[in-house]
Amino acid sequence: MGYDLHFGWTGAIGRVILGATRADGGTRKISYHIGGETTLPLLDKDPLSPTPLVALEICDNPEYWSPIIKNFCGDLVNTVDEWAKTAETVYGADLVRLYLTSTRQRNFSDIASVGKTLEAVLSATALPLIIEGSNEPRIDSEVFLKCGETAQGEKLLLGTAEAGRYRSIAAAALAYNHSLIAQSPIDVNLAKQLNILLREIGVQRDHIMIDPYTGTLGYGFEYSYSAMERIRFSALKGDTDLAMPMICSAIDSLTIKEVREAEPALQDEMAVRWEFYTGIAAAAAGAEIICVRHPKTVGMLKLAFAGIRSGADFTDVK
Amino acid sequence: MALKALDIYKLLPKKNCKECGDPTCLTFAMKLAGGKADVDLCPYLDDQSKSVLGATTRPPIRLIKIGVGERSFAVGEEFVLYRHDKTFYHPPGILFKVSDTQEPEEITATTIRVRDESFTRIGTELRFNGIAIENASGSPDAFARAVTTVEESADLPLVLISKNTDAFNAALIQVGSYQPLIHAATKQNFREMCALAKKHSCPLVIKAHGLDDLAGLAKDCVTEGVKKLVMDISPQSPGDFITISTAIRQLVITRQSPDLGYPVFLDATHPHLQDAAIALGIVKYASVIITPPLSPASAKAALTLRQNIYTDPQKPIQMNPGLYRVGTPGKDAPVLLTVNFSLTFFTLEGYLESTRIPCFMLIVDTEGLSVLTAVAAGKLNETLVRDSIRKFDVEHEVSHKTLIIPGYSAPLSGRIEEATGWNVMVGPRDAAEIGEYLHEQWKNHES
Numbered sequence: 001m002g003y004d005l006h007f008g009w010t011g012a013i014g015r016v017i018l019g020a021t022r023a024d025g026g027t028r029k030i031s032y033h034i035g036g037e038t039t040l041p042l043l044d045k046d047p048l049s050p051t052p053l054v055a056l057e058i059c060d061n062p063e064y065w066s067p068i069i070k071n072f073c074g075d076l077v078n079t080v081d082e083w084a085k086t087a088e089t090v091y092g093a094d095l096v097r098l099y100l101t102s103t104r105q106r107n108f109s110d111i112a113s114v115g116k117t118l119e120a121v122l123s124a125t126a127l128p129l130i131i132e133g134s135n136e137p138r139i140d141s142e143v144f145l146k147c148g149e150t151a152q153g154e155k156l157l158l159g160t161a162e163a164g165r166y167r168s169i170a171a172a173a174l175a176y177n178h179s180l181i182a183q184s185p186i187d188v189n190l191a192k193q194l195n196i197l198l199r200e201i202g203v204q205r206d207h208i209m210i211d212p213y214t215g216t217l218g219y220g221f222e223y224s225y226s227a228m229e230r231i232r233f234s235a236l237k238g239d240t241d242l243a244m245p246m247i248c249s250a251i252d253s254l255t256i257k258e259v260r261e262a263e264p265a266l267q268d269e270m271a272v273r274w275e276f277y278t279g280i281a282a283a284a285a286g287a288e289i290i291c292v293r294h295p296k297t298v299g300m301l302k303l304a305f306a307g308i309r310s311g312a313d314f315t316d317v318k
Numbered sequence: 319m320a321l322k323a324l325d326i327y328k329l330l331p332k333k334n335c336k337e338c339g340d341p342t343c344l345t346f347a348m349k350l351a352g353g354k355a356d357v358d359l360c361p362y363l364d365d366q367s368k369s370v371l372g373a374t375t376r377p378p379i380r381l382i383k384i385g386v387g388e389r390s391f392a393v394g395e396e397f398v399l400y401r402h403d404k405t406f407y408h409p410p411g412i413l414f415k416v417s418d419t420q421e422p423e424e425i426t427a428t429t430i431r432v433r434d435e436s437f438t439r440i441g442t443e444l445r446f447n448g449i450a451i452e453n454a455s456g457s458p459d460a461f462a463r464a465v466t467t468v469e470e471s472a473d474l475p476l477v478l479i480s481k482n483t484d485a486f487n488a489a490l491i492q493v494g495s496y497q498p499l500i501h502a503a504t505k506q507n508f509r510e511m512c513a514l515a516k517k518h519s520c521p522l523v524i525k526a527h528g529l530d531d532l533a534g535l536a537k538d539c540v541t542e543g544v545k546k547l548v549m550d551i552s553p554q555s556p557g558d559f560i561t562i563s564t565a566i567r568q569l570v571i572t573r574q575s576p577d578l579g580y581p582v583f584l585d586a587t588h589p590h591l592q593d594a595a596i597a598l599g600i601v602k603y604a605s606v607i608i609t610p611p612l613s614p615a616s617a618k619a620a621l622t623l624r625q626n627i628y629t630d631p632q633k634p635i636q637m638n639p640g641l642y643r644v645g646t647p648g649k650d651a652p653v654l655l656t657v658n659f660s661l662t663f664f665t666l667e668g669y670l671e672s673t674r675i676p677c678f679m680l681i682v683d684t685e686g687l688s689v690l691t692a693v694a695a696g697k698l699n700e701t702l703v704r705d706s707i708r709k710f711d712v713e714h715e716v717s718h719k720t721l722i723i724p725g726y727s728a729p730l731s732g733r734i735e736e737a738t739g740w741n742v743m744v745g746p747r748d749a750a751e752i753g754e755y756l757h758e759q760w761k762n763h764e765s
Contacts, residue, residue, distance in 0.1 A: 001529040001575060003565035042598070043561050064754050106758055135751070185690055217619060218439060219668070220661040222626040225601070226402040233400075251750060256668050258618055266614060273593065273615040277623050280597040284560065304594035309557040 005043045009236035013037045014205050014243050016179050018095070019128025020155040028154060029126035032094070034209070034288050035245035040232065042284055042308060051309070052283040054301045055095035055130060055291040056087040057249065060117050061102040066254035068271050069293055080117060081124035088125045091295040092302055096121070097130035097159075097249075103143050104135050111142045115150045122151060130157040130181070130247075130291075133169065140168035148172035157181060157247075160211060163194050170203050181247055183211035186223045188230040188242070195241045205240065209247045209289070216250035217278045218258065224248070225285045232286035248282040249291035250275065272296045280304060323351040329371060331362040353377045353397065378570045379579050382521050382546050384411060384448070384499045384606070385475025391447050393548075393605035394581040399567055402631055409628040410604050411447035412596070412620065413477055414611045415587065417454040418464035425451075425467045428611050433472035437618060440635060440660060444621040450501075450608040451489075453480035458488035465489040469496075477501055477523075477608055483510045494518035499606065501525070501583070502550050505535060512542035521546035523583050523606075527554075529565065533577040548606055550583040556595040559584060560602040567603045581605030593620075600624050634686035635660040641710040642667070645676030649717040652677045652760050654745065654752075655703065656724055657684040657692050666749045673753035675760070678715060682706040689726045698727055700737035707738055720763065 013035040020026025037049055059065055062077040069077065076083050080098070087093045098121055100114060114133075121129065129151070134143040144158060145168075159181035161169045166182070173180045182198060184190035191210055198208060212231055214224045228246060235243035253259065253274045262270040275297040279290040283305070290301060327347040338359040340346040349355035350371065357363065357371045381395040393408045414432050416425045429449055436445045449468050453461040461480060468476065469492060476498035478489050486500060495518065502525035503511035515522040522544050526532045532549055539547055551566070553559035563582050569575040584604040586595035592609055593616055599607045600623050612620060629635070637658045644667060654670070656662055658681050670677055682702050684692035692698035703721075707713065719740045723731060725747030735742045743763065746755050 001533060001569070003529065003569060005561065005564060005568075007568065042557055043564060104754070185688075215661065215665070217626060218622040219665050221623070222401070222629050222631065223661070225627065226400070226631055229400055230402055252665060252668070255672050255750070257664075257671070258622070260668070260672055262615075269613065269615040270618070273613075273619040276593060277597045277619040280594050281601050281623060281627075284598055284601045300593075303590055304556075307591045308555060308594055308598070310555060 006039050007236075009038065009233075011038075011236045011238040011240070011243055013232075013235055013245055014240075016157075016206055016209055016245055017155055018130075018157050018179065020153055024155070025153040026155060027122065027126065028128050030128065031155070032128060039236065040284065040286055041288065050288065051305045052287060052301075053094040053289045054279075054298050054305070055097045055247075055249075055289055056091055056093035056295065056298050057097045057099060057251075057291050057293045058083045058087060059099040059101040061105070064101065066271075066293060068254050068259070068267055069295075072268055072295065081120040084121045084127075085124040087295070087298075088127045091298045093127065093298045094302075095130055095289065096125055096127050097132065097291050099132040100134065100143065100147075103133065103139060108134075108136070108139060111139070111146050114143055114146045118147055118150045122154065128157075129154065130159060130289075132159045137165055137168075140165065141171070144169045144172035145175065148176035148178055151178070152176045155179065157209060159183075161194070161198065163190065163197065166194065166198060167201065170198060170201055173207060174202055179207040179209060181211045182208050182244075183213055186213050186215070186220070186227045188227055188234060191227075191231055192234075192239070192241045195244065199241070205244060208244045210242070210244050211247050211249070214248040214250040214278070214282060214287075216253040216256060217274055217281075219252055219256055221250070221278060221281070224250075225281060228282065228285035228287060245288040246286055247289040247291065248279070248287035250278040250282070251291075251293070253278060254293055268294065268296065272300060276300050276304075323348045326350050326371060329363070329367045330360065333362065335362070337361055356380075376579070378573060378576075379581060380545070380547070381408070382548055382581050382605075384477075384497060384521055386496050387473050389445075389448065389474050390497070391475060396567070396603075397571060399564070399571060401627060405630040405632060406628050408605065409624050410600060410607050411475065412607045412609065412624070413448040413450045413475070414446060415450040415452060415585075415608045416464065416468070417452045418457070418460040419454045420464075422463075422467045425464055426471050429468045429471040429474065431611065432474055435617070437621070439622060439625060440664075442625065444625055446617070446621070448475035448477070450477035450479060453478075453482060453485045453489075456482060456485070458482065458485040461485040462488035462492060465492050469493055475499075477606065483507070483514065486511075486514050490514060490518050490520070494520065497521065499523060499548060503535065503539060505531065508535060508538055509542060512539050512544045515544045515546070516542070519546075521548060523548045523550050524580075525550040525552055527552045529562070529569070529575070529578065533575060536577050536580060547580040548583045549578070549580050550585070553584075556591055556598050559595065559604070560598050563603040584608070592616075596620050597623060601627055636686040637663045637681055639681050639683040639706065639710075641712060641715060642679040642681060643676075644670045644679060645674070647676035647678050647716075649715070651675075651716065652722055652756060653680055653712060653716055653720070654678065654722045655680045655682065655727075657682060657687060657689050657698060659684065659686050659688045659692075662688055662749075666752065669749045669752045673756055675756050677756075678712070680706060680710065680712060680721070689724045693727050693730065698730065700730060700733040703730075703734050704737045707740070722760070
């Protein structure tokens with residue numbers, strides 16, 4: 001009995017390149033070509049179709065970072081370059097997503113320190129980077145330009161553009177040939193609208209990743225899941241304004257009641273499972289990059305993504 | 319090709335006997351046309367009409383009930399590939415697996431856990447659904463003993479797994495009348511398995527790899543008189559499972575392959591892919607999932623994912639408007655305004671609890687809309703805020719007149735100040751930043 005899991009779709013997801021190797025003018029050890037699917041990622045039998053990537057989120061000022069991560073990682077969280085290196089060498093992440101939380105202090109103005117932090121992280125890890133810049137319109141422009149300039153040639157993914165504030169980040173991405181994250185609040189139409197705004201100021205389709213905004217499991221995940229499915233299907237039906245790969249980060253996972261109030265001995269485990277189940281389901285809905293904060297989730301997701309398609313011994317054990 | 323209600327009506331007896339449960343033959347015909355009723359409910363149809371109607375009018379996926387009594391559950395009767403197309407109706411049963419080679423104490427412990435464990439989210443109790451008992455020993459006696467051990471502790475839906483007809487006989491003498499799901503009929507043994515299923519009127523799992531073999535086996539079982547079927551697609555990997563289950567869902571809802579119109583079974587047992595298989599099974603069309611007992615963390619995550627995916631996307635879940643307390647706020651505690659969309663409420667509440675700053679949440683009635691949509695639709699406006707402050711007597715709860723509003727409602731700040739006479743502070747757009755905001759802005763505001 002024949003079946004076609006492309007459902008008559010004609011579109012394909014565009015590709016976004018993250019990270020440049022020496023051959024391409026960067027210093028990364030690998031360059032990811034994200035996207036390219038013609039159906040949902042985990043339905044694609046083609047061995048060349050991309051496996052979802054796992055990014056570990058870190059920050060340069062852990063004051064407001066989850067205490068669960070601070071307990072698990074210890075002093076590491078105070079040295080951002082060491083943290084980035086460990087993400088690659090110990091935790092096995094595909095990408096590092098650096099939140100420049102230092103820029104979120106009141107009256108922050110030390111733009112030069114942003115450049116230094118980024119330089120240190122770039123030399124500590126050879127993984128492609130995602131950089132989350134300022135959260136404050138007053139300094140957006142300087143922070144993003146500094147990041148863009150410092151990492152020129154590295155093909156960063158810069159975050160995060162929203163409908164109300166995307167010009168500074170787009171300017172930095174355009175000036176230094178980086179890609180950017182376009183986030184909209186769980187809605188296929190708003191996602192499309194933002195992509196059109198970005199296109200109108202010159203950001204190319206192959207330099208945008210969609211962040212549909214991911215509510216964690218139990219806290220709106222179902223909305224995000226359906227928004228992701230709808231974005232993906234619109235793309236596969238031929239809407240090029242939505243035909244970008246997606247990035248998903250359920251940042252609430254570590255602060256929700258179930259995790260926060262878990263018995264201390266169970267707290268890491270709860271945090272990891274919460275991130276894991278959210279990440280797997282998001283991948284099934286189309287997300288190409290899954291961001292997590294607990295180091296143990298990284299390994300678990302990577303093992304799962306490798307096994308989901310090959311499965312190796314899935315039937316043997318029964 | 320689906321028939322219209324009037325075409326169906328012509329084939330019905332037109333007696334309006336009500337024996338199908340509907341008041342008239344016409345209403346029954348309308349239900350059949352919508353795939354919401356089974357043609358077998360009409361006792362007066364001749365076989366020819368039944369066969370004409372059967373394939374095109376029954377729900378694309380047959381409803382199968384497993385177990386009896388309070389904890390029994392039904393799966394199937396799904397109509398869409400994607401929850402946003404309508405909704406998913408029948409959440410998968412997740413059953414913990416035990417083996418007849420385990421010590422009786424272990425079997426009992428697992429059974430009692432499934433019987434008693436539950437956790438409440440958004441007013442709903444989440445539970446696992448039953449016990450799957452595997453005849454790993456191969457011995458009919460051991461199997462019967464294990465089944466009895468489970469049965470002595472709880473009246474839970476069961477899946478009985480064996481390759482041995484004698485073992486089934488021994489087990490079904492004990493529990494056959496409780497409608498356990500029996501696993502599995504294959505191309506080789508389907509006649510014996512169908513005889514067992516018929517004798518005890520149990521639902522039956524059929525197992526084959528490949529859609530043609532599954533469809534053939536399903537037809538063979540129906541010919542043998544067994545229609546309560548569940549399909550084990552014996553996947554080679556979790557990815558293989560979602561590929562085949564997606565294909566089946568697609569083929570049956572478009573009525574291209576009515577022979578595959580049964581719920582799908584998934585055994586998630588695996589040394590390291592178990593959680594991935596469960597998560598994928600939940601989102602991609604598994605109806606009965608069996609797994610070795612899950613750790614407390616996996617258990618909560620799996621049950622929560624199932625609740626999320628099977629929430630009806632057509633109905634936003636709302637909170638009752640009112641003044642809610644986080645911790646034990648004093649008269650000088652901050653008052654934060656937000657909407658009565660439950661998700662917004664729970665997300666903000668979670669972040670507020672973790673700031674450890676006691677405060678009030680003023681929840682206003684936006685009919686379940688989120689902040690962004692409520693502002694856009696004009697549901698969140700200065701009149702609503704003014705009326706809510708009065709209605710919930712906020713002025714007597716606190717000694718100040720400062721209201722923190724969500725970042726996305728910033729355009730309303732001036733109008734709210736005018737209408738209420740309160741000072742308005744615009745909070746962050748993202749609830750995740752509320753801790754930082756309170757520590758910095760609110761504390762500053764106080765000093």
